[in-house]
Every structure is written in C-alpha cells, then in structure tokens.
Amino acid sequence: MLDEPTNHLDIESVQWLEEFLVNEAKAVIVISHDRAFVDNITTRTIEVTMGRIYDYKVNYSKYLELRKERREQQQKAYDEQQKMIAETEQFIERFKGTYSKTLQVQSRVKMLEKLQILEVDEVDSSHLRLRFPPSPRSGSYPVIADQVGKSYEKHLVFSDATFSIPSGRKSGFCW
Numbered sequence: 001m002l003d004e005p006t007n008h009l010d011i012e013s014v015q016w017l018e019e020f021l022v023n024e025a026k027a028v029i030v031i032s033h034d035r036a037f038v039d040n041i042t043t044r045t046i047e048v049t050m051g052r053i054y055d056y057k058v059n060y061s062k063y064l065e066l067r068k069e070r071r072e073q074q075q076k077a078y079d080e081q082q083k084m085i086a087e088t089e090q091f092i093e094r095f096k097g098t099y100s101k102t103l104q105v106q107s108r109v110k111m112l113e114k115l116q117i118l119e120v121d122e123v124d125s126s127h128l129r130l131r132f133p134p135s136p137r138s139g140s141y142p143v144i145a146d147q148v149g150k151s152y153e154k155h156l157v158f159s160d161a162t163f164s165i166p167s168g169r170k171s172g173f174c175w
Helices: 009-025 035-041 060-095 099-113
Strands: 045-049 052-056 141-154 157-164
Touching: 009 157, 035 060, 045 060, 045 157, 060 099
Parallel strands: none
Antiparallel strands: 045 052, 141 157
C-alpha cells in the first residue's frame, strides 16, 4: 500500500519507482494525485461506490472514460425506462374503465409491478475511513549504527561511523 509515493522524489527516483512497480511488484494499492504516475503503473482500477464494486482492467485515465460512458448509458436506460413507465401509466389511466381494454390494462399493471427500476450511479462523495492499530514501541534506541560508511563509487564520504539515536530524538546528518 503506497500513499503518495512520489511526494518529495526527483524525476529519476519516480522513474525508478515506476519501473520497479511495473516489473517487480506483484500487487500494489496506490493513493496518489500524480495522474501520470498512476497511469504508468496501473493495469487495473477498482471503483467502490455507493455499495457497488466495478472492476476495470485498464489504467486510471481509461477508467475515467469508461466510468463516464457507464454513467451515460445508465442515465439513458433510466430515462427510457421512466418514459416507458409514464406512457404505460397514462395508458392504464386512460383505459382502466374501458371493457374492451381490460385485459391490456391488467397486463400492463402486472408488467409495472414486476418491473425492476433501473438506477443511475451517483458520484460518491463519502469518505473512506481506515483505522490501523498503533504500532508497538520500537525500543529505547530504535537506531544503532556500528562502523557504517558511505561512498559513491570510489569517492569515500565517511567510514567507521558509530552512533545511536535514542527514542524521541530527531537527528540530521550533513557531510
């Protein structure tokens, strides 16, 4: 699960992360405002909305297009059904007292009773609330380093450093 993984990364780091996620990761849940990043790494988008789950096996941008098309199709089908219901109710009202149309009126009343009303997915504006249990305390000295060093290829930055950082302390390193 990655929450805004590209924040504070330079372009090269974002490219490396994208490549890693595409080639090495088996399953990733990503929360990000970086649409290009999301498009580059996703092959499947799952929408959970209004108590329903829709599974799109496409990247995020294509999902947005397909979701818009789905809602337009739902709205069109809903409008057509509402028009048919109104016409049927008008027919029933008009001919309910006419003896020659009694069977047709009864048939249409039964049809309306059995009709499953279509719904149009609304835009879900609710908020997802996840709660994670507090993590256990890491100890009195969460960082203990003994004879560590750093180099870039042949350039030695430092070596044989030994230090510890007690719990609750904040430290920064400059060289």
